[in-house]
Amino acid sequence: MPMKEKHKPVYRHAVRRQLFNLTSPIFIEMLLIMLLGSVDVFMLSRYSDQTVAAVGVVNQLLNLVFLLFGITTLGTSVLCSQYLGAEQKDSVKQVVGLSLAMNFLVGLAVSAGLYFFAPQLLRLMGLEDALISDGVMYMEIVGGFAFLQALSMTLSAVLRAHNKAYYPMAVTAVVNIVNIAGNYMLIFGKFGFPALGVTGAAVSTSLCRLVALCLLTYILFKKLIPSLPLRLFRPFPTDKLKNLLTVGLPAAGEQFSYSFSQVVITYFTVMLGTAAVAARAYAMNIVMFSYVFASAIGQGAAISIGHFIGRDRDDAAYTVEQYSIRLALLVTLVVSVLSALMGTNIFKLLTNNPEIIRMGAVVLYIDVVLELGRAVNITSVNSLNAAGDVFYPLITGVIVMWGVATLFSYILGIWLGWGLAGIWVAMAMDETVRAVVFEIRWHSRKWTSKAFARKKSNA
Numbered sequence: 001m002p003m004k005e006k007h008k009p010v011y012r013h014a015v016r017r018q019l020f021n022l023t024s025p026i027f028i029e030m031l032l033i034m035l036l037g038s039v040d041v042f043m044l045s046r047y048s049d050q051t052v053a054a055v056g057v058v059n060q061l062l063n064l065v066f067l068l069f070g071i072t073t074l075g076t077s078v079l080c081s082q083y084l085g086a087e088q089k090d091s092v093k094q095v096v097g098l099s100l101a102m103n104f105l106v107g108l109a110v111s112a113g114l115y116f117f118a119p120q121l122l123r124l125m126g127l128e129d130a131l132i133s134d135g136v137m138y139m140e141i142v143g144g145f146a147f148l149q150a151l152s153m154t155l156s157a158v159l160r161a162h163n164k165a166y167y168p169m170a171v172t173a174v175v176n177i178v179n180i181a182g183n184y185m186l187i188f189g190k191f192g193f194p195a196l197g198v199t200g201a202a203v204s205t206s207l208c209r210l211v212a213l214c215l216l217t218y219i220l221f222k223k224l225i226p227s228l229p230l231r232l233f234r235p236f237p238t239d240k241l242k243n244l245l246t247v248g249l250p251a252a253g254e255q256f257s258y259s260f261s262q263v264v265i266t267y268f269t270v271m272l273g274t275a276a277v278a279a280r281a282y283a284m285n286i287v288m289f290s291y292v293f294a295s296a297i298g299q300g301a302a303i304s305i306g307h308f309i310g311r312d313r314d315d316a317a318y319t320v321e322q323y324s325i326r327l328a329l330l331v332t333l334v335v336s337v338l339s340a341l342m343g344t345n346i347f348k349l350l351t352n353n354p355e356i357i358r359m360g361a362v363v364l365y366i367d368v369v370l371e372l373g374r375a376v377n378i379t380s381v382n383s384l385n386a387a388g389d390v391f392y393p394l395i396t397g398v399i400v401m402w403g404v405a406t407l408f409s410y411i412l413g414i415w416l417g418w419g420l421a422g423i424w425v426a427m428a429m430d431e432t433v434r435a436v437v438f439e440i441r442w443h444s445r446k447w448t449s450k451a452f453a454r455k456k457s458n459a
Contacts, residue, residue, distance in 0.1 A: 018307075019324065022160070022300035025169035030292050032172040039176070043183045044201055051198045054134035061121060062143065065110055067255050069150040072102045073157045075247035078386050079240070079452060080161035081303050085310020086453040094237045097228045098244060099154045107147025114143025134198045141202035148209040155216035160303055162224050171215045175208045182207055243452050250394040251385055257394075261401045265409045265423060272413065276420045279359040282350050286343075286360075287367050290336040294328040294375040301379055302386035309387055312454045314445070321383040321442055325376055332375040333368070340364040363424040370424065373431030380438035388450035389441070396437055405430030 044051050076099040083091040114121070118139040122132060156168040185193045186200025196203065221227075269280050301324035308317040339346070343364035347357040381393045405427050412422030441447070 016323065018163070018304045019297065019300050019320070019327075021163065022165050022303055023297045025165040026160070026299050027293055027296035029165070029169040029172045030296055032169070032176050034288065034292070035176060039180055039183070043180075043187055044198070051134050051201075054131040055138050055198065055201065058122070058135050058139050058142065061139075062114075062146065064259060065114070065143075065146065066149060066153075067252055067259070068106060068110060069103055069153050070248070070252055070255065072099045072106075072244055072248050073153045074251045074385065075099070075244035076154055077157040077161050077299075077303065078247045078306055078388070079243055080158055081306025081386065082310035082388075082451060082453040084161060085307040086312075086455040087310075088453055090232055091240065091453065093225060093228055094232050094240045095244065096154075096158050096225060097233060098237065098241055099158070100151060102241075102244070103150040103154045104147060107150030110150070111144050111146045114146060115140050118143065138198050138202045141199065142205050145206040145209060148206070148213050152209060152213045152216055155213070155220050158220060159216070159224070160299070161306070163303070164219075164224070165300070165303075167219050167223075168216065171212050171219075174215065175212050178211055179204055179208045247385065247388070247390050247452075250390040254381070254394045254397040257398045257401055261406050264406050265427070268409050268413055269420065269423060272419055275353060275355045276359060278351065278353070279347075279356045279363070279420055280423075282347060282356070283360050283363050283367070286339055286346060286364065287336070287371065290332055290339060290367070290371045291374050291378065293331045293335070294371075294378045297324050297328050298378040298382035300324070302382040305383050305386040309451050310453050310455060314448045317383075317387065318442075318445070321380065324379050324383070325439075328375040328379050329372060332371050336368045336371040340368055359420045362421050366421060366424040366428055370428035370431050373428065373433075373435040376435035377431055377438060380435070380442055383442060384438065384447055387447035388452050389447035390450075392441055393438065396434065396441075400430055400434050400437070404433055 044055060076095060079095045080092050083089075083095065118136045119132060122135045122139060156171075159165065159167045182204030183201055185191050186196050186204050187198075188200075189195025193200075266277075266280070269276050301320050304320045305317045308314070308320065343361040344357060346364075347360040351357065381397075384390070384393050408426035408429060409423045412418045412426050413420065414422075416422060418425070
C-alpha cells in the first residue's frame, strides 16, 4: 500500500500531461469534423433544398454503415495501446496489418453494396421519389468510395494509440480546406469547372477522403512504422485477429443497439406530431456541443488506460478514469447549463414556431441531467473497453437502453402524455442508470483481469 501512495503524485502528473496531449487534438479534430458536415449542408443549401434533404438521408445511412468499420478500429486502438505499453512492437505491427487488411476488405464489400444497391437502399430509407435521383448520384460516388474512410479510420486509430493524435487533427484541418474549395468549385462551377451540384459535392467529399488517406498513410509509415514484414504474418497471427474481434464486435453491438433504440424513440416522437419532430431535430444538433468534449476525453482516456495496463500499472489506469470523469463532468455541466439558459433564444434563431420553441427550451433544461450521465457513460465505456472489459458495456447497454430509454419514452411521452419532455426524461433516466452501473463496475476493478497484454517483469 505505501508504494501505491508513493506513486500517486507521479501518476496524477503523468495522467494530466498525457490526457492534455491526447484530448486537445482529438477535441479539435472532432470540432473540425462537425464543421466539415455543416459546411457541406450550408453550401448545398445555397444550391437546392431538395439536394440537402437527399444528402441528409444518404448520410444517415452512411453513418450507420461506418459503424461496421468501427469493429476493427476500436480493437486496433485498444490492442495497439496495450501492446505499446507492454513494449511488444511486433504485436503492434501485426495488429496494424490485420486491421488495415480487414477494413480494406470490409470497406470494398460495403462500397460495392452501396454502389450497386443505392436506389433500393434509399427507397428503404423512405426517400421521396422526387429526391431519389440526387440521392442515388451522391450515394454511388460517396458510398462507392467508402473504403477510403475505412482505411483512414484505422490509420487514425493507430496514430492516436502512439500518442500522435495531433497528426489526424492536422489532416482533418487540411481536409476541411480542401472540401470548402472543392465544394465551391464543383457545386457552383467556379474557376472554369462545370456546375455539378450534388455530383460536385460527392466528388469533393470523396477526393477529400482520398487526400486524408494519402496523408495519414505517409505519416504512419514515414514517422512510426517503416514496414510490415511478411514474417510477422507467417504463420497467420490468429490470436491477434481473435482479439481484434473480441474488442470490436461487442463495442459495435452496443453502438448498433443505441442507434436502433434511437430509431424507435424517433418513431414515438413522430406520433407526437411534426412540431415535436422538428424540436427534437433542432435539440439534438444543439446538444452535440455539450458532449463533444466528453467524447474527446473518453478517447484520450482509453488510449492512456491501454498504455498503463500494458505496463501493468492498474492504479495509474484507475486514476486516469477518475480524473477524466471529473474533467468531463465539469466541462459538460458548464456547456449544457449555458445551452439551457440560452435555449429560448437559440431556438428563436432556428424557427418562428412558438410550439417548437417552447418544447425545445424545456428539453434543454432536462438535457442538463442527461448530458451529465452521458459524460460519465462515454468516459467509463471507453475506459472499460480499453481495459479489455468489453462484454459488460454491451450487455448492460442493451438491457438499460431498451428497458429504460425506449420503454419509458413510450410510457412517459405517449401513454402518460408528457410529450417530448417525457421522452427526454426517459433518455436522461437511461444515461443516469448506465452511468451509475458503469462506475460501480470500474470501482470494483474486475477489469484488471481482462487485459490482452502485460509487460513482462524482469524479476
